[in-house]
Amino acid sequence: MSALGHPFFVHALIAGTTIAFAAGLVGYFLVLRAQVFTGDALSHVAFTGALAALAAGVDLRLGLFAATIGVAVLIGLLGRRGRADDIAIGGVFSWLLGLGAFFLTLYSTSRGASHGTAGVSVLFGSIFGLSAAQAWTAAAVAVGVGAAVLLLARPLLFASVDEAVAAARGVPVRALGIAFLVLVGVCAAEATQAVGSLLLLGLLATPAGTAHRLTDRPYRALWLAAGLAVTDLWTGLALSYTFPSLPPSFTILATATAVYAAVLGLTGGRGPVPRAAGG
Numbered sequence: 001m002s003a004l005g006h007p008f009f010v011h012a013l014i015a016g017t018t019i020a021f022a023a024g025l026v027g028y029f030l031v032l033r034a035q036v037f038t039g040d041a042l043s044h045v046a047f048t049g050a051l052a053a054l055a056a057g058v059d060l061r062l063g064l065f066a067a068t069i070g071v072a073v074l075i076g077l078l079g080r081r082g083r084a085d086d087i088a089i090g091g092v093f094s095w096l097l098g099l100g101a102f103f104l105t106l107y108s109t110s111r112g113a114s115h116g117t118a119g120v121s122v123l124f125g126s127i128f129g130l131s132a133a134q135a136w137t138a139a140a141v142a143v144g145v146g147a148a149v150l151l152l153a154r155p156l157l158f159a160s161v162d163e164a165v166a167a168a169r170g171v172p173v174r175a176l177g178i179a180f181l182v183l184v185g186v187c188a189a190e191a192t193q194a195v196g197s198l199l200l201l202g203l204l205a206t207p208a209g210t211a212h213r214l215t216d217r218p219y220r221a222l223w224l225a226a227g228l229a230v231t232d233l234w235t236g237l238a239l240s241y242t243f244p245s246l247p248p249s250f251t252i253l254a255t256a257t258a259v260y261a262a263v264l265g266l267t268g269g270r271g272p273v274p275r276a277a278g279g
Contacts, residue, residue: 024229027208
C-alpha cells in the first residue's frame with residue numbers, strides 16, 4: 001500500500017503542507033525584520049502553554065494559542081513601535097521553559113505517570129498522530145494565517161525595510177508590528193503540532209533564511225520561502241514513512257538544514273540576505 005493509502009499519512013500531509021506554507025510566509029518577515037529570536041521565545045511559550053492546558057485538564061491547543069498569542073502581543077507592546085527587541089523578549093524568556101517543566105510535573109503527577117509522554121509530544125511534535133478533525137482544523141488555521149500575511153505583505157514590507165519613512169507616510173507601524181507578532185504566535189502554535197515546540201524555530205527560520213540567500217527580490221523570496229518550507233516538509237514526511245525509525249520532525253528539519261547548507265556552500269556565504277532598516 002502506498003503512503004497515501006494510510007489515513008495518518010494523509011492527515012499529516014494536509015496539516016503539514018498548510019502549516020509549512022504559513023510558516024514559510026511568516027518566517028520570511030521574521031528574518032527580514034531580524035526577529036528570529038522572537039520565534040525562539042515563542043517556541044518556549046508554546047511548550048509552557050500546552051503543558052499548562054494539559055495540567056488544567058483542557059485541550060492543549062487552547063493553551064498553545066492563548067499563550068503564544070498573549071505573549072506575542074505583550075512583546076509587541078513592550079517593544080518599540082510594535083517591533084520586539086531583545087530587552088522585551090528577555091523579560092519573559094528566561095523563566096518560560098522552567099515554568100513548562102513545572103506544568104509537566106504537575107500534569108504527570110496529578111493525572112498519572114503515563115501522561116509524562118505528553119511533554120515529549122509537545123517538544124517534538126506528533127504529526128503522524130493527528131486525527132482527521134485535528135488535521136483539517138490545523139489546515140484551516142494555517143490557511144487563515146497565510147492569507148493574513150499576504151494581505152499585510154505590502155505595508156509590512158514597507159515598514160520592515162524603512163520604518164521611519166513608512167511611519168511618515170501614514171503606515172500604522174506599531175499596530176502592524178503587533179498584528180504581525182500575533183500571526184507569528186498563531187503560526188508557532190500550529191507548527192508545534194507538526195514539528196514540536198523545540199524544533200519549530202527551524203521550520204520558521206531555515207526555509208526563509210535559504211530564500212533570503214537566493215534572492216533579494218522581496219516577493220520572489222516570500223513565495224520561495226513558502227515553497228521551500230512545503231518541499232522540506234514533503235521530503236521529511238516521505239523519508240520518515242520510508243524509514244520508520246526516523247522521527248518526522250527530525251527528517252523535516254534535517255532536510256531544511258541540508259538545503260540551507262547546500263545553498264550556503266554554493267553561494268560561498270555571499271548571498272543577497274536583505275536586511276530591514278534598523279532591524
